[in-house]
Amino acid sequence: MTRPMLFPALVLASLLLLAPAVSSAGATGAFVAVYNSGRAQVRETRAVTLPAGPAVVVFTDVPATLDATSIRAVAPGMGVEGIEYSYRPITPRNLLDLYVGKELSVILPDPADANARILRKARLLSNAEGPVFSMGKEVYVGGYEAVLLPEMPKGFNEKPTLTLTTDNESEGRKSVALHYLMGGLNWQADYTMAVSADGATADLEAWATVTNASDYAFKGADVRLVAGDVQRAPASYKMARRGEPVLAMEAAMPDNAAGASEESFSEYHVYTLPTAVTLPPQGARQASLFSAAGVPVRQELVSRYHAGTGQRAGKIDQSVESALTFDNLAVNKLGRPLPAGTVRVYMPTTDGHHLLAGETRLGHVAEGDAVRLVLGRSFDVSVERRQTSFEKVGKSAYEIGWAVTVKNGKKVPADLKLADSFPGQWKVLSSDASYAVADAATIEFDLKGLPPSAGTDGLVINYTVRIEY
Incomplete structure (x- = not known):
């Protein structure tokens, strides 16, 4: 059946006057595909008793966030000749x-x-x-x-209203499949990582958190979750929003069922929840995506500095970031697409309790990619630097000396990576510590087993670099 066009207001109004009005029953058998961009694709079934010939079918139980340009209605022997969606709440x-x-x-x-x-x-x-x-x-x-105001004006809707002008081959009860896009539904992955006592592995749990802010409930819906950045066309009309008209056309509850099944879809991934899901009109619902035990992880401390060509006086404090890394590989108990979301990492105390060690956002991660989670800043390991020399040796060339002091306030040895980046063309002229060239702009000092520095001046690294623009 071809997509019906939106009727001009006068033509549609005349058809509404001539055809008998029919109300629909509530929606059943909802299929809801939720995208992680704040929209959803919905297919519902509505039972309607239609006369033969023209009729007007009125749906009053539809979302206020419905995309009026996306509506399709299909039923055997029913032709759709016009669509009107209206919502003007009293505000x-x-x-x-x-x-x-x-x-x-x-x-x-x-x-x-x-x-x-x-x-x-x-x-x-x-x-x-x-x-x-x-x-x-x-x-x-x-x-x-x-x-x-002198009186209550007409033309307001207590609820959003969808009206179809139809022409039917025969009378009788029909199941109308209603298809549309809507806003107000969203989802993201929420991950929990519990690191083992030795810090070498972690147990990972992934949950899907589906949020509904549309004021429209779905009961027992078949829910699919689409992960990926799906292109959206710029809106050419005004979308239905609470408090504004469009004319012309509970707390989070976890679902402890088995994990969702995953499959590739176009350039994206789709997750099918194993059981029917009820989404409250306002609130969130959690469902298990998957879990993985004993994932190998690595903990690292990194301090970064982006050097320029200016002359600096005094000491410069550098932050030391704490990070947890792992590889998304099957041999590491993973090897699956990881949808974007929030990761919370918990680490053990000496008495066995796990406390929150950091929380960060994770982008979409493909199978085989490396993951690096920045958890926070180190309390005990510190880095400061001082410029020891500065000389302009050409029109746009400089030779700059640095002394970088590292202190380990822990009671046990610590590993630290220093990453220094330079602009333009550069060359390290001298260094009293070994380093590696990480990329075209960065060198790295990989410091293993830094001893506790209490009562000492710590470790000092001296190097001189020539920078030319």
């Missing part, structure tokens, strides 16, 4: 929009008495960015206590 802004150009009673602060109020007649000139009134020859822009 102060919508009420005042209908009174632009009319005279109203406005309660204002009394300029002569801060505790008093006055009643004035005023014409509402505009409500685009807040009410603007004219009072005689003056224009009033400012605060007001209240606006009194």
Whole structure:
């Protein structure tokens, strides 16, 4: 069946007057594909008793965040000739929009008495960015206590309404498949990593957190979760939002069932939840994606510095970031796509309790990729540097000396990686510690087994670099 076009308002209005109106039953058998970009694709089944010939089918139980341009309705022997979606809830802004150009009673602060109020007649000139009134020859822009409307205007909807103009081959009860896109639904992965006592492995649990802010509930839905960056066209119409019209067309509850099944879909990945899911109109639902025990991990401390060509005086403190790394490989108990989300890493104390050691965002990770989670800053390991020499040796060439001091405040040895980056063309002229060239702009000092430095000056690394633009 071809996609029906949106009817012009006058043509659709005439059809609505001629055809009998039919109301639909509630939705059943919902299929909901939730994208991690804040939208969802929905397919629902509605039972409708239709007469032969033209009829108007009214759906009042539809989302306020529905994308009116995406609606499709299909049933055997039913032709769809027009679609209208309307939602104008009763809000102060919508009420005042209908009174632009009319005279109203406005309660204002009394300029002569801060505790008093006055009643004035005023014409509402505009409500685009807040009410603007004219009072005689003056224009009033400012605060007001209240606006009194003479009556309740018509044209408001308590609920969003979808109206189909149909032409039916025969009368009888039909199952109408309603397809549409909507906003207000989103999902992300939430990961928990519990690191072992020796710090060499971690147990990983992945959960999908589906959030619904649409005020539209789904009961017993077949839910699919799509992971990936799906292209969206720029909106060419005004989307339905709470409090604004569109015309023309509970706390998180975990689901402890088995993990979701995953498959590739186009350039994305889709997860199918194993059981039917009920999404409350406002709230979140969690479902297990997968778990992996004994994933090999590596803990590392890294301090980075981006050097320039300027002359610096005094000491420069460098932060030392704490990170946890692992490889997304099958031999490491993983080897699966990891959807974007939040990762919380817990590490053990000496008495066996696991405490939160860091929380970070994870982007989409493909199978085989390396993962690096920055957890925070080291409390005990510190790095500071001092510029020991500075000389301009050419029009745009400089020779700069650095002394980098590393201290380990722990009671046990620690490993640290120093990563220094340089602009332009550069060359290390001298260094009293070995280093490796990490990339075209960076050298790394890999310091293994730094001893505790209590009562000492710590480890000092001296090097000189030539930088030329």
